[in-house]
Each structure stands twice: as C-alpha cells, then as structure tokens.
Amino acid sequence: xxxxxxxxxxxxxxxxxxxxxxxxxxxxxxxxxxxxxxxxxxxxxxxxxxxxxxxxxxxxxxxxxxxxxxxxxxxxxxxxxxxxxxxxxxxxxxxxxxxxxxxxxxxxxx
Amino acid sequence: xxxxxxxxxxxxxxxxxxxxxxxxxxxxxxxxxxxxxxxxxxxxxxxxxxxxxxxxxxxxxxxxxxxxxxxxxxxxxxxxxxxxxxxxxxxxxxxxxxxxxxxxxxxxxxxxxxxxxxxxxxxxxxxxxxxxxxxxxxx
Numbered sequence: 001x002x003x004x005x006x007x008x009x010x011x012x013x014x015x016x017x018x019x020x021x022x023x024x025x026x027x028x029x030x031x032x033x034x035x036x037x038x039x040x041x042x043x044x045x046x047x048x049x050x051x052x053x054x055x056x057x058x059x060x061x062x063x064x065x066x067x068x069x070x071x072x073x074x075x076x077x078x079x080x081x082x083x084x085x086x087x088x089x090x091x092x093x094x095x096x097x098x099x100x101x102x103x104x105x106x107x108x109x110x
Numbered sequence: 111x112x113x114x115x116x117x118x119x120x121x122x123x124x125x126x127x128x129x130x131x132x133x134x135x136x137x138x139x140x141x142x143x144x145x146x147x148x149x150x151x152x153x154x155x156x157x158x159x160x161x162x163x164x165x166x167x168x169x170x171x172x173x174x175x176x177x178x179x180x181x182x183x184x185x186x187x188x189x190x191x192x193x194x195x196x197x198x199x200x201x202x203x204x205x206x207x208x209x210x211x212x213x214x215x216x217x218x219x220x221x222x223x224x225x226x227x228x229x230x231x232x233x234x235x236x237x238x239x240x241x242x243x244x245x246x247x248x249x
Contacts, residue, residue: 005163005176012124012177013184032231049117059173062117066124070132079231086201089235110129 012063019067023074024087031093032075033102042068076107116170123174127181135185139193140205149190156182197221 026034045065052058082089096102138148159179163172196202197211200220204211215221224245236244 001164002167002172003164004169005166005172005174005179006160007176008120008173009160009163009176009178009180012120012127013180016124016128016181046118046121049121050113050115051111052117053112053114055114055116055169058114058117059120062119062121063124063177065117066121066128070125070128076231077227080227080229083231083233083235084226084241085235091234110133 008059008063011060015060015063015067019071019074023071023078027075027078028082028088028090029094031095031099032079032107033099034096035072035075035107036102036105037096038068038072038075042066042070042072070110073108073110076109116173119170120173120177123177124181127178131181131185131188135188135193136202139189139197140203140211141208143208143210145189145194145210149186152182152186152189156180156184156186200224201226 026038042065045061045068047065049058049061049065052061078087081087139145142148156179159175159182163175163179166172166175193202194210194214197204197214198218198221200218200222203223203225204215204221206212206215206223211221215223222245226244
C-alpha cells in the first residue's frame with residue numbers, strides 16, 4: 001500500500017486551486033498580456049523538474065509548471081470576465097514589456 | 111546528472127487532467143440530459159484511479175493515477191453541481207436542444223444561450239446598456 005500517489009493527487013488539486021486565485025488576481029492588476037511570460041515560466045518549471053533529484057520537489061515543480069502553462073491560456077478569458085462585470089475590473093494595469101507586440105499575437109486557447 | 115522523469119509525469123498528468131476537466135465537462139454537461147450518469151462515472155473512475163495509485167509500488171504510475179484520480183473526482187462535482195450552476199447564472203451558454211437546459215432557461219431568468227466569453231478583451235468594461243443589447247442580439 002502506497003499513499004504517495006494520493007498525496008500527490010491532493011497536493012496537485014491544491015496547486016490547481018491556487019491557479020484560480022492567481023489567474024483572477026493577476027489578470028486584475030497586470031492584465032492578460034503577461035501570458036507569454038507565464039507560459040515561459042511554466043515551461044521553465046517543467047524542464048527544471050527533470051533536474052530535481054528529490055522526488056517531492058520534482059513532482060510539485062512539474063505540477064506547478066503544468067498549472068502555469070494552463071493558467072497562461074486562461075488569462076485572456078479572465079480579462080473578458082472582468083470586462084463583463086463578473087469580477088471587479090481594475091482599469092490601470094501594469095503591462096508587461098513588449099505589450100504592443102504581444103497584443104498582435106494569438107493566445108492559444110484549449 | 112541523472113534525469114528525474116517523475117516531474118514530467120506529474121506535469122503531463124496535471125495538464126491532461128485540467129484539460130479534460132475544462133473541455134469535456136463543458137461539452138458533456140451541455141449534451142447529456144441525465145447528468146447523474148457521467149457524474150457517477152467520473153466519481154467511480156476517480157475512486158478507481160486512487161485505488162490503483164494506492165496499490166502500485168512504482169512511483170511514476172502512482173503519481174499519474176493519483177493526479178488523474180483527484181481531477182476526475184473534482185470533475186464529478188463540476189458535472190453534477192458547478193457547471194449546471196453556471197448555466198443557471200448565465201455564465202455558460204445553455205443548450206436549447208437539451209431538455210434539462212430548456213427547463214433551466216424557463217425557470218432561471220439569468221440563463222441564456224449566449225456564450226459571453228466568445229469575444230476578445232477590449233480593455234474597458236461593458237456598460238449595462240451594452241450588456242442588454244448583446245443579450246437581445248440574435249445569436
């Protein structure tokens with residue numbers, strides 16, 4: 001009998017749950033144009049998980065990376081939710097570097 | 111340096127679990143009339159995967175089953191409770207061809223067939239009048 005998988009499962013559920021919070025808060029104050037940076041950070045987390053020898057460290061880093069990757073594609077939808085009045089709208093957003101270029105890119109949606 | 115594949119397994123299972131929950135919950139809840147059937151199936155497969163992760167000694171299969179199992183348990187809740195609530199509130203579009211949804215449309219004034227999220231961000235909030243005119247526009 002092995003509690004490892006179940007523990008990892010619930011830890012992952014918690015990480016995904018945190019995703020709801022940072023996507024909502026992050027979009028409110030920073031705007032959805034940060035998505036390529038978030039996506040890059042997600043890839044970086046997944047790749048670095050390969051080089052962490054400590055089992056729990058590697059597992060959690062992988063799950064955090066996947067959650068960041070997913071969240072990066074959610075930011076745009078969240079921006080629309082804010083504009084529709086489903087969430088508080090914050091007008092002054094701290095835009096990322098190269099925001100004007102990123103605006104022209106298509107956000108991958110899944 | 112030794113490569114530790116368990117993080118990649120965990121990332122893959124997490125991404126796949128979230129994707130499955132996100133896409134299939136919306137689609138299944140939209141089409142199925144007797145929602146308790148897929149909800150029960152998700153619940154049972156979630157429990158099955160957790161048991162599988164419990165009985166495996168090997169860490170990578172245990173991780174994958176553990177993560178997918180928990181996301182399926184969450185999906186059961188999404189199918190049975192959370193997604194129907196979004197339909198009732200009008201946050202997700204109702205399907206007029208699904209009798210369960212037509213029932214919701216007739217009893218919940220906020221329910222709508224409009225997919226509000228099918229638009230790009232425009233950088234400013236919508237006024238009440240704009241929202242009303244979007245709702246009146248034929249789909």
